[in-house]
Amino acid sequence: MGIEKTGAIVLNTRDWKETSKIVTFYTSSRGKITAVAKGARRKTSPFRGCLEVFTHLSLVYYDRRDRDIQIVSQCSEEESFQDIREDLVKTCYAAYFVQLVDEMVGKDEPGEELFRLLLAVLYRLRDNGDFDIVARFLELHLLRVLGYSPLLKSCVVCQKSAASSRGELEFSASSGGVICRGCAAGVSDSMNISGGVYSALVHLQKVDIGKLSRLKLSRAISEELKTAMHYYLGYLLGKRLKSQEFLEEVIKDSVQCSVVSGR
Numbered sequence: 001m002g003i004e005k006t007g008a009i010v011l012n013t014r015d016w017k018e019t020s021k022i023v024t025f026y027t028s029s030r031g032k033i034t035a036v037a038k039g040a041r042r043k044t045s046p047f048r049g050c051l052e053v054f055t056h057l058s059l060v061y062y063d064r065r066d067r068d069i070q071i072v073s074q075c076s077e078e079e080s081f082q083d084i085r086e087d088l089v090k091t092c093y094a095a096y097f098v099q100l101v102d103e104m105v106g107k108d109e110p111g112e113e114l115f116r117l118l119l120a121v122l123y124r125l126r127d128n129g130d131f132d133i134v135a136r137f138l139e140l141h142l143l144r145v146l147g148y149s150p151l152l153k154s155c156v157v158c159q160k161s162a163a164s165s166r167g168e169l170e171f172s173a174s175s176g177g178v179i180c181r182g183c184a185a186g187v188s189d190s191m192n193i194s195g196g197v198y199s200a201l202v203h204l205q206k207v208d209i210g211k212l213s214r215l216k217l218s219r220a221i222s223e224e225l226k227t228a229m230h231y232y233l234g235y236l237l238g239k240r241l242k243s244q245e246f247l248e249e250v251i252k253d254s255v256q257c258s259v260v261s262g263r
């Protein structure tokens with residue numbers, strides 16, 4: 001059993017026994033780990049306040065390689081994202097981000113790159129902007145790191161260049177990429193994607209997160225892009241995430257409130 005010190009983000013937490021918690025972290029050194037924080041629910045616990053979902057912290061734990069559950073030794077908060085927690089819509093995006101990573105990533109996946117990606121999108125929520133674009137950025141780059149990037153260069157069936165088919169493309173989750181119209185008839189799960197969505201996908205796969213705020217998408221393209229991504233993620237996960245459904249409800253309500261209040 002070794003002592004490991006690492007940066008970590010809380011992905012989820014649940015009560016365990018009388019006073020403890022079992023917490024899943026995304027760590028920069030070991031990727032996803034689960035650890036028990038003994039006595040974390042006691043009022044005097046040094047862990048109190050540190051183990052909320054999507055908190056960024058510095059974690060010290062006993063690493064028992066042969067066990068599924070590690071033991072938290074110490075933790076100190078780096079960033080609680082209190083400003084995000086005070087905003088319902090931002091909180092829902094953050095909850096979706098951490099649940100997506102928790103559900104998509106297994107044990108022994110690369111630590112550092114995904115840790116930085118998740119931390120970067122959480123920090124982006126502190127600004128104002130189009131958080132749907134930030135969500136699509138996370139989804140696409142998570143898929144890239146895990147080896148599931150949608151294939152966009154050419155039709156996955158006949159290899160015809162996608163650029164030459166622009167505006168005439170479909171996307172198939174089971175094939176993992178775009179399909180030209182000629183081949184789409186033979187693929188049962190393909191859906192139409194517009195030229196605008198195709199361009200957004202290509203751009204989001206390449207763009208640096210620092211330049212994300214320059215990307216502007218029309219509401220129609222943004223909605224179509226979201227539908228395509230959630231269709232693909234739903235196929236890979238075999239389900240829709242609760243945090244994703246809740247986020248959709250909250251966005252719908254906040255848009256209605258803006259319309260009613262004239263904002």
Ligand SMILES: [Zn+2]
Pocket residue numbers: 155156157158159160179180181182183184
């Ligand atoms: Zn084809």
